[in-house]
Amino acid sequence: MVIAVVGLGIIGGSYCKAIKKHTRHTVIGINRTQSVAQKAFDAGAIDVIGAVEDIQKADLVILCMYPGACVEFIEKNGSYIKKSTIVTDASGIKSAICPQMTELAKRFGFTFIGSHPMAGKEKNGFDVSDADLYMGASFIITPCGAAMEKVDFLAGFARQIGFGTIKVATPEEHDRMIAFTSQVPHVLACAYVLSPSCPNHKGFSAGSYRDVSRVANINSKLWSELFIENREPLIKELDILIENITAISNAIKSNDSQELSELLERGHRVKQDLGE
């Protein structure tokens, strides 16, 4: 099949490389900045440098741009897409774009299925894209009313290029869980490194510092959009988090080692019960 990947950053670039590594599909790479597309071509990650209208040749279109940009791209160029084509995205939020994308799919006649590859790095751009980024990672599908056989087809494709778990969810369920699993850690990492102690950590730090601070090296424009588009579930999780930190902090403030120990033990048990 012919696959068009639109947006050749870390996510799109890694899709291209994984497809070339694991399949014989033809990859058309489409990117606003031509030098990046050229780089992808030179690296063998794509077979063809495409123009926007080349999405008409694709059986599968993977949109790897900011959420808002995905919608804009389809509004503008959706008429090029064949009716038999599946369009998916790679956005970290779903409720904010799935209804619009489903509407656009109806208008232009193609099938839209939302998806979210659960992998990334703390750096961005084609240069850090990686054929193995998705190996064993979760692939979340929000079917948005698409026919089961199309959903199965997309799931099969994801498995083919290396994804592990395939999880089917509603956009709302996806967003609620992602607020917890991905967005809160990104908020936390930024909040953490804003401590005046942070610049002096070297020599005093080990794995705990490294792990919590890792994703603070954030793409602030992208994540601002993701956070605001997922406002309600994220605020709810942040309120819960602040409440739980405050409970532990209060136990420390009042020298209540029994209460403190019980709170920590509850955390310990959650991990134990998960087998982690």
Add this chain to the structure above:
Amino acid sequence: MVIAVVGLGIIGGSYCKAIKKHTRHTVIGINRTQSVAQKAFDAGAIDVIGAVEDIQKADLVILCMYPGACVEFIEKNGSYIKKSTIVTDASGIKSAICPQMTELAKRFGFTFIGSHPMAGKEKNGFDVSDADLYMGASFIITPCGAAMEKVDFLAGFARQIGFGTIKVATPEEHDRMIAFTSQVPHVLACAYVLSPSCPNHKGFSAGSYRDVSRVANINSKLWSELFIENREPLIKELDILIENITAISNAIKSNDSQELSELLERGHRVKQDLGE
């Protein structure tokens, strides 16, 4: 030289294994539970299973117990220790025990130098101890008035068994930095996994969840002691953290994407400036 390691959990066990791997020193292993000492002996991690009074044979004593237990151990058994001996600990807090240990050292005539090996795992006990746990890790020394040559000797020993950076600090400086680099991430991890969303994370999570939640698999008794003993610096850091999370949360609540983006960008720049 003869080294007595008191307490054969992950920290003490890793000391023994690293010493046997990198040096020809004789290791006396002392542990309350004899079956663990036997296991360490069978694993070749120690040369001799020692009784408490065998610390009299040691040129270096490394106390790898809970902070309070270190002080108690020396109060009870300090008279066995030779005057030429260096005693160090491995506690994650320093202000709470260094003055008492220095006092005890004066009373019994040996030299006390506080130290903190900056490494660990989210599991405990001799079974997870590792000859390479300290490879390249920071070794923080709080000299507590010991002669420079003794401090240099301890630093040389640490380098010999694999530590990377050697950092000399006052107990107060140590505790202030550790509150940020190590204790806050442990509080955070527990607070994080107490979200009702946590038990359902599988299939929706990736590296961010894994990294922030990792140390929630905590030894609640040990860390309660460490937190309460380091109450003031830790509370200060937790207050700062809550303030910073709240600032980000408020920007999201009020849909203020410019403020949000600026806060995230500040986090990003801290990491960039540190070259991380």
